[in-house]
Amino acid sequence: SICTSAASEADPEQLQREQHARSVLRESFLRCLLSMTDKKVQFHMHEKVKVAATFGASDIDVLNFQVSNLHTPIGVQKEALIRCQDVISFTFDA
Amino acid sequence: VTWRSTAAPPSERPGERRRAEMKKLYGEDSPKILAMEAAMQLTFDRNCDRKQPKYWPVIPLKL
Amino acid sequence: MQDDWSLLGPLQWIRYVNKRVTVTAGKDEERRGWLLTVDPVSASLVLVDFREDGGTSVHVVMGHAVEEVQVLEEADEEMAERLRTSFLPSSSCSLDP
Numbered sequence: 001s002i003c004t005s006a007a008s009e010a011d012p013e014q015l016q017r018e019q020h021a022r023s024v025l026r027e028s029f030l031r032c033l034l035s036m037t038d039k040k041v042q043f044h045m046h047e048k049v050k051v052a053a054t055f056g057a058s059d060i061d062v063l064n065f066q067v068s069n070l071h072t073p074i075g076v077q078k079e080a081l082i083r084c085q086d087v088i089s090f091t092f093d094a
Numbered sequence: 095v096t097w098r099s100t101a102a103p104p105s106e107r108p109g110e111r112r113r114a115e116m117k118k119l120y121g122e123d124s125p126k127i128l129a130m131e132a133a134m135q136l137t138f139d140r141n142c143d144r145k146q147p148k149y150w151p152v153i154p155l156k157l
Numbered sequence: 158m159q160d161d162w163s164l165l166g167p168l169q170w171i172r173y174v175n176k177r178v179t180v181t182a183g184k185d186e187e188r189r190g191w192l193l194t195v196d197p198v199s200a201s202l203v204l205v206d207f208r209e210d211g212g213t214s215v216h217v218v219m220g221h222a223v224e225e226v227q228v229l230e231e232a233d234e235e236m237a238e239r240l241r242t243s244f245l246p247s248s249s250c251s252l253d254p
Contacts, residue, residue: 019121021167025174026120028194030130031245032203032215044186046155056145057138060131062199066141070150079147084199086155088183088222094205094213094244119197 033058041067041092043082049073053080055092162223163200170195173202175232175240180204182222190216191232191240202226205244213243 036055043051053067062084070080116124141147173192180188180202190204193215200220207213232240 016121018167019119020123021171022197023120023123023127025167025170025194025197026127027130028245029196029201029203030134032194032217033134035245046183049155056141057134059138060135062196062201066138066147068145072150077148077150079145080150081147082150083154084219085221086151087219088186089188089216089218091214091216094215
């Protein structure tokens with residue numbers, strides 16, 4: 001659900017600036033996700049739920065994270081999908 | 095891959111529409127972003143196929 | 158500070174890059190760090206925190222949960238360079254054409 005702004009529709013230079021900014025930002029974000037592969041990640045979720053897991057991969061729309069060895073309050077789930085909508089933030093060591 | 099003209103019109107080539115959308119969003123860098131995204135989605139899909147992960151929690155925390 | 162973080166757009170988001178920010182998210186979460194990037198698809202922020210013990214923590218705050226983003230300070234040349242090189246692999250990636 002991303003769209004170009006109304007201003008950039010009218011002005012080609014503005015559009016190009018916006019496209020450049022978007023690709024710079026997106027590329028770093030994708031690299032960040034790639035760097036998380038096999039790392040231990042702590043997820044802070046809604047309703048004060050905190051879990052840890054080994055990061056696998058994200059889908060490109062950032063809707064789901066595929067993780068392994070998810071430590072939940074009631075035990076370990078070997079393979080899991082986490083809904084990004086449930087997540088407030090997550091943390092890992094670079 | 096051999097490229098022959100077939101009965102299908104070019105607009106129905108898979109990925110063509112997405113490529114156009116990406117071009118509008120990312121401009122001249124769109125092929126690079128498209129390639130990175132394709133690789134990432136492939137990893138995600140492959141992992142899901144192989145590991146069959148289940149949603150946790152089963153019911154979304156936030157509807 | 159801003160009406161809706163996820164609606165700002167790339168030209169606004171990129172102005173926060175290399176700034177140290179405090180992000181309030183969810184009901185009572187606060188995350189602090191140097192802003193590395195904002196995902197233009199999900200509006201999620203990537204914050205880098207150089208800890209005193211020498212380690213580097215990365216916090217990603219999901220765009221949909223962001224309540225407020227406050228700028229604390231701007232990176233100098235040295236910090237900007239540290240941010241560029243310390244965490245993400247260099248741009249020579251095998252995916253590049």
